Amino acid sequence: MQITQTPLNDVLIFEPKVFGDERGFFMETFRADLFTESTGVQTLVQDNHSKSRQGILRGLHYQLEHTQGKLVRVTQGSVYDVVVDLRQSSSTFGQSFGLELSVQNNKQLWVPAGFAHGFYVTSETAEFVYKCSDYYHPQSEVSILWNDPDLNIEWPLVNGDVPALSEKDKVGCLFKDAPKFD
Numbered sequence: 001m002q003i004t005q006t007p008l009n010d011v012l013i014f015e016p017k018v019f020g021d022e023r024g025f026f027m028e029t030f031r032a033d034l035f036t037e038s039t040g041v042q043t044l045v046q047d048n049h050s051k052s053r054q055g056i057l058r059g060l061h062y063q064l065e066h067t068q069g070k071l072v073r074v075t076q077g078s079v080y081d082v083v084v085d086l087r088q089s090s091s092t093f094g095q096s097f098g099l100e101l102s103v104q105n106n107k108q109l110w111v112p113a114g115f116a117h118g119f120y121v122t123s124e125t126a127e128f129v130y131k132c133s134d135y136y137h138p139q140s141e142v143s144i145l146w147n148d149p150d151l152n153i154e155w156p157l158v159n160g161d162v163p164a165l166s167e168k169d170k171v172g173c174l175f176k177d178a179p180k181f182d
């Protein structure tokens with residue numbers, strides 16, 4: 001497993017070593033020892049799996065209570081994945097970082113607690129799988145608008161289209177009005 005830093009504090013990329021042979025491939029996708037050593041997080045308690053069509057954008061989400069760190073990856077297709085640092089004490093507060101996660105590159109992104117997270121599906125369909133450090137808490141969930149003018153995220157929109165959003169994400173809040181972390 002190769003672990004690399006990103007431009008945002010505490011956001012890490014995990015790249016498993018892939019062993020290919022005539023049968024196909026093998027890779028370790030998660031090891032608690034390496035994970036805890038590099039993130040400081042002891043336990044991941046919930047696994048999620050979603051499937052989306054091309055042009056779907058989910059995000060930018062976070063929970064104010066039961067704040068979740070998320071170890072995210074793609075098991076089919078490709079997405080553009082984005083994180084936003086909402087921690088006012090962080091030197092990268094207010095900055096975003098995006099990268100492609102795909103079944104080809106096998107990259108996993110560690111999204112620490114205190115970040116908003118979202119992704120846009122660039123392949124025909126994509127399956128998205130992630131482990132979370134705390135449980136779903138819809139009462140404290142916040143959605144920030146994908147096209148917030150202050151964040152100015154460069155989504156790689158297919159054919160320049162407007163992304164398809166859930167009703168909740170259509171009425172997301174602006175970054176400037178979003179509740180932040182200390």
Ligand SMILES: Cc1cn([C@H]2C[C@H](O)[C@@H](COP(=O)(O)OP(=O)(O)O[C@H]3O[C@@H](C)C(=O)[C@@H](O)[C@H]3O)O2)c(=O)[nH]c1=O
Binds near residue numbers: 050058070119
């Ligand atoms: C996230 C989640 C949703 N649900 C339910 C609620 C709802 O009926 C249905 C779909 O929920 P949503 O529309 O919120 O799903 P989705 O838009 O995929 O939400 C996810 O987006 C990405 C970007 C994240 O970072 C995740 O943490 C999560 O917020 O699934 C759960 O039961 N448990 C969960 O953990």
